[in-house]
Amino acid sequence: MSDAPSASAARSAVVAAAIDLFAEHGFDQTSVEQIAQAAGVSRSTFFRQFGGKEDVVFADHELLLDQLRSYLGKTHANPWVAVCEASVRVFTHFTKDAELARRRYLVVRDVPALRDREIVTVFRYERLFDEYLRQALPGLDPLDAVGFSALVTAVHNHVLRRLLRGPRKVPVSELRTALDGAMRRFGVHPDGSDAAPDDLAVAVFPRRMPIAEVARRLEAELG
Template identity: 55%
Template sequence: MTATDSEPQTSADVAGFRMHVVAESIRLFSEQGYDATTVDEVAGAAGTSRRTLFRMFHSKEDLIFVDHESLLAEVADLLAATDADPWRAVCAGAELVFAHYDKHRDLAVRRYAIVSQTPALRDRELVTTYRYQRLFEDFLRDRLPCAAPERIVGFAAAVTGVHNYVLRSMLRGEAGGGAEHLDVELRLLCDALIP
């Protein structure tokens, strides 16, 4: 697609195009560095205009973190629709996020390298991580109004922390960085912390 071509029309077209833009941006950020790569270069590599790029992503940082918005919505939908034990539902939400990154592992590995090298992106990642934790806390408070607040906060933080540790292990290619390991650790966490 070029800047003069029509924009994607269906949601599948839009999703595919967004992933194409993200892949191109991460490729350029890997080759040139995040700070050295301009939005115009990303737009050119993706075959679109700067205007379309900003309409879809709003900022250069959003090119790195775009899937978090949709993942947060998916996790919220999963939690809202569940009849399962709320504590275990939170674990299922963490596993949903992990599965997304496992499915797109090559892209996730390259993105992790960029984020690791860019202080502003590391800060944004911390904020994003807290948004998942807060979603888990809010869900548990809603479903378990009699549960101790510190137990809710502690559990949500522990699930988020374990998820992030195992995810980073996977992205670094370390042993123990797989979905099976995450499942085992979350089960142990449930056994230890669920009243």
């Protein structure tokens, strides 16, 4: 049985080596050859895996976006909660190696081209959530879809920056609490207990709750 590292582990090793070199010598001053040598791979292997230096910095995001597409492609009882859980998955990924995430943050912060790409990457998460909500909730007002997607993305980034900017640990519970608040402000928090079959139910919904979410909840209860 082979004990060679998996493709994922080998890829992660290249990313870590690249980030360390960028942090020590600067992004522009670090060559692909130096990264390949530090990671113990050939130059051709590097380009086959990543394409370029910028791609190394954002390799985790490409992987995460693919994973979230798969996750959101499944059936979920509550689409609003599913979007929040997708956000939690991204946060959890970066807490697994917080020091590497912090070094990457410092590299991106100091390179204008990387900052621009980061903005585009954040928008890709927001667009993924937006498209999912529109598909999962037919009839949802597009403004509600994009508004909630932007809110979740902003809340996630705010909590993630606490992790990236300081040495202290930021537990995932902080993000979950913040996302609970976001769902409450948007009027879509899954509050309440299940009604018994013979209960008489009086439904009261916040005025701000999207009509599509009102319809979804009524269908779930009455169906």
